[in-house]
Amino acid sequence: MQKCTLGIDVGSVSTNLVLLNEEKHLVKKVYINTAGNPIKAIKNGLIALEKELKIMEVYAVGTTGSGRQLASILVGADIVKNEITAHAAAALTYYPDTQTILEIGGQDSKIIIIRNQIVIDFAMNTVCAAGTGSFLDRQAQRLGIPITHFGEIALKSKNPTRIAGRCAVFAESDMIHKQQMGHKIEDILKGLCQALVRNFLSNVAKGKEIRPSILFQGGVAANAGIKKAFEEQLKLNVAIPNDYDVMGAIGAAILASNHVVSRKKQTNFVGMKITTRNYEIKSLECGGCPNCCEIIQLFADKKLMATWGDKCGKWSSTVAVS
Numbered sequence: 001m002q003k004c005t006l007g008i009d010v011g012s013v014s015t016n017l018v019l020l021n022e023e024k025h026l027v028k029k030v031y032i033n034t035a036g037n038p039i040k041a042i043k044n045g046l047i048a049l050e051k052e053l054k055i056m057e058v059y060a061v062g063t064t065g066s067g068r069q070l071a072s073i074l075v076g077a078d079i080v081k082n083e084i085t086a087h088a089a090a091a092l093t094y095y096p097d098t099q100t101i102l103e104i105g106g107q108d109s110k111i112i113i114i115r116n117q118i119v120i121d122f123a124m125n126t127v128c129a130a131g132t133g134s135f136l137d138r139q140a141q142r143l144g145i146p147i148t149h150f151g152e153i154a155l156k157s158k159n160p161t162r163i164a165g166r167c168a169v170f171a172e173s174d175m176i177h178k179q180q181m182g183h184k185i186e187d188i189l190k191g192l193c194q195a196l197v198r199n200f201l202s203n204v205a206k207g208k209e210i211r212p213s214i215l216f217q218g219g220v221a222a223n224a225g226i227k228k229a230f231e232e233q234l235k236l237n238v239a240i241p242n243d244y245d246v247m248g249a250i251g252a253a254i255l256a257s258n259h260v261v262s263r264k265k266q267t268n269f270v271g272m273k274i275t276t277r278n279y280e281i282k283s284l285e286c287g288g289c290p291n292c293c294e295i296i297q298l299f300a301d302k303k304l305m306a307t308w309g310d311k312c313g314k315w316s317s318t319v320a321v322s
């Protein structure tokens with residue numbers, strides 16, 4: 001039976017699952033809308049991989065993303081890593097010369113600076129959604145164009161208009177104003193791409209030395225207009241990986257494989273049984289100290305499965321994950 005490693009990236013917009021073989025080649029990837037229900041998304045992702053999981057042995061599991069703790073407890077992960085580490089691991093495995101990673105997802109964006117295959121700096125933008133996938137989806141929907149055609153329409157522009165891109169609200173109102181003035185859709189879209197890239201470089205990448213090779217990852221990498229705007233402003237080539245949309249999950253899978261193999265451990269993966277369980281999340285506020293931590297409790301079939309969220313270990317150390 002062929003062995004594989006499972007990587008799961010749970011984000012606010014999408015949940016991505018990948019299977020890699022022992023040579024770290026992608027066997028299958030699944031991209032699912034989280035839709036505010038990460039537990040359901042993870043279940044659906046595993047169901048989508050059921051055919052492969054029946055004929056392959058999972059020897060390692062890694063989780064990443066904003067929902068990585070929850071995913072780890074649900075599936076029995078061997079390692080839990082933040083998005084910076086996961087994206088860097090994926091990039092360096094397939095593109096070892098990478099020195100800069102630009103990553104724009106559904107609701108956040110980040111830059112990762114790498115030198116000599118080591119992450120030396122990074123920055124994230126989580127304050128404003130301007131330039132992220134959800135913002136671009138909204139603008140495409142408002143303009144009545146498919147998001148898949150956003151980039152190619154922007155590239156047709158010969159005279160891009162200038163859009164205020166520092167804030168999502170201002171950008172949208174400026175676009176509406178430019179429409180009312182009679183500007184062409186392609187000029188507005190190209191102007192928006194340029195504005196969002198200016199915003200990224202002046203805020204997220206502020207003070208960072210961007211060197212080639214540059215990789216553009218995350219769902220927004222599919223937008224050719226954004227890629228072109230980066231290349232024009234940086235005056236450097238920007239490459240897009242084959243599996244740009246699931247690089248976080250790939251990185252989690254790679255890190256899990258390295259962890260299990262190096263320590264000669266058995267995986268903690270619980271298998272497909274999570275797809276038949278009923279899960280419920282509850283929260284409470286601990287008043288034991290001035291921190292007032294929000295305690296998260298996970299119940300499986302009405303039985304308390306795990307607790308986390310405290311800073312001192314008072315709650316999380318008392319419940320064993322089953």
